[in-house]
Amino acid sequence: MPIGALDYHDRTTHSPRSVREAGPGLDFDNKPRPYKEYVDRATVPLTDRIRPPQQPALAAIAEATPEGTPTPDRHPDRETVTTLCYYAAGITKRITKREGTLLFRAAATTGALYHVDLYVVCSDLEGADDSGTPTTDLEAGVYHFDPRTLSLDVLREGDYRGVLASASADEGVADAPLSIVATSTWWRNAWKYGDRTFRHAFWDSGTTLANLLAVAHALDYRAEVVTGFADQPVADLLGLEPDREAPLELVPIGAGDSVPESDRDDFESIDPATEPLSPTEKSFPTIRDAWSAGTLESGAAARSWRTERPAGSIGTRESGDGDRIALEPVDGETASRRPLHETIRRRGSCREYERDPISVRKLSTVLDRAVRGVPMDIRQGGDPPLSFVDPYLVVNGVEGLESGTYRYHPAADELERLRVGEFRSEAGHLALDQRLAADAAVCIFFLTDLEDVVDALGDRGYRVAQLEASLTAGRLYLGTYAHRDLGGTGLTFYDDVVSDFFAPRAAGQTPMFLYTMGRPA
Known part of the structure; x- marks a missing residue:
């Protein structure tokens, strides 16, 4: 019987222990070719x-x-x-x-x-x-x-x-x-x-x-x-x-x-016949079952x-009572004019950040342009910009913005302050203890309540929550690399540690995607 989305997510959750006890190293002689x-x-x-x-x-x-x-x-x-x-x-x-x-x-x-x-x-x-x-x-x-x-x-x-x-x-x-x-x-x-x-x-x-x-x-x-x-x-x-x-x-x-x-x-x-991907191709029943459960x-x-999904956002949380900080995106006339084709060619995955701060206006502009809601069939008229995930930020290096943790509200283009303080070591730990997250100016986590999503949309809802987060992150990549002095990359994370870090504000939510941004070394 196919496993459901919640079971799949639990089975594939990263924790410090699971990463520490990971299996043997990679077999590079059996690495699959990246083409069909x-x-x-x-x-x-x-x-x-x-x-x-x-x-x-x-x-x-x-x-x-x-x-x-x-x-x-x-x-x-x-x-x-x-x-x-x-x-x-x-x-x-x-x-x-x-x-x-x-x-x-x-x-x-x-x-x-x-x-x-x-x-x-x-x-x-x-x-x-x-x-x-x-x-x-x-x-x-x-x-x-x-x-x-x-x-x-x-x-x-x-x-x-x-x-x-x-x-x-x-x-x-x-x-x-x-x-x-x-x-x-x-x-x-x-x-x-x-x-x-x-x-x-x-x-x-x-x-x-x-x-x-x-x-x-x-x-x-x-x-x-x-x-x-x-x-x-x-x-x-x-x-x-x-x-x-x-x-x-x-x-x-x-x-x-x-x-x-x-x-x-x-x-x-x-x-149609295709060339073998590698000498020995392995199968993964858990992947097959997770896919089958949502078909x-x-x-x-x-x-x-x-069409029969409940109205409004699903898996997200209502606004809290934290202080609100209005962001300052630049207008179309002032914003970077780097063409899309040059931005895509320039885009990379930044492998090292300087700890020099980035401009709050550039962060504001990237967020403003990227987090406006992706055109998806499952979204309904009147839905907020994000229907299935909430963006949470760890800010450690943004000029004009106090270091701390925030929840971003894209409809209002405001940040809601959750905690004040520098959280570089914590950010690195959340991201599988990777220095990149610790050095980044800002880490943007997309979280959702999977139980709510699956209850409303069935196991296929898992795909939707992952996709809304990653499509938005893809736009963050483009918005980042449209600026000459910014770089960014996605990272993986310890699932439950992230949820605990943003608790109680994100109670019951789990991370879908992590995008980091900063000044590339």
Whole structure:
């Protein structure tokens, strides 16, 4: 019987003892390759079709589009697909060292193991030839994005968008000319992290989709994350075995190209051959069971799950009576104008911080732009900016802001003071005793009440809480690296120690994600 989300979370909780008693070291001879390589599939090259999004990163993460309203008559083409995939999951940096060349992707991922893949499901996408005559730029089909070669592997030919529309029962999916499906290949991450990979699937797809949404909005396309869908039909469409690789989210891009009512909802199975990931691939029943516990059986079930949720936020806490400090974000005219494409290329995971303080206005601006609520199907009109998680801060190096612990209230753009004092050693301990957290100017923890979330949304709610936290953290990455003198990185943590540290304010809540920010050394 599949284990439930609460049981899974308890089984994979880090504590000082569990980390101290961890198993043997890593087998580097059996390390899985970070790419999915098909053996005999045709490919569509994309290398000459990157369109760098010029909109400032701080604007792209803050608004649905530059003007705040999608452009319905703007239809994506092959160039759009290239830009979306490249800046979400492509190889953006190559660093040569004595031991070889290191390849870095566009979005942060745990352990640089890159277990999240992107698939494209589209109708015929039209472009223009050299004379300007309209022509089919990318034929309708199902494709896998290969970041190694910047190309698409052809999995199916024809318009299969109806499968996603039926599986999700989502109007945005049915109306989109293309959708991106994010998946996780468990072994590529579990090689190092074992059963915690199910958490990391949503951490790492969240940071990837934060890039994807920002690029789509910078290019003036409607885009949102669909978390409710029947899992098995989507896996079957992509030719996946969920015990090894499973679909996580759908992201419809654009509008105005509805799937015909007669579109196919029955299709032949495929089992495309791929190169082995490593000499010996291991399975993790706990991951499989956690994924299975949250699956939905049909589009109708997905619609009910999405629409019948209780109103308002879930898993969060009401405001307390601590002193409120209004933040001071700069306006659009004053804010950093670093373009989104340069920000994504610049982004890294900071490995060392100076203890020099950062500006309260820059912290305010990053928080203001990043924590505005990600577009997710499970959110309802009138929901607060964050519907399922609360941000708590440990501040140790911000000019103009007293060191201490805070709860951030994004709707009011205010910090609620919880405790005063320097907590550098405590911050380091919370983050698995890592010096990075102790040296950071600020640590931002996202916490939720999982019992409330699972009670309201079932086991699939676990995915939603993890994803809202990681998508927001992905935007924090972009907001941070839009500033020349800021750096940031995500870290893992001792779960219950974090909950105890923020008690009693966070009583009953557990951490979903930790993001740190500061001045890079």
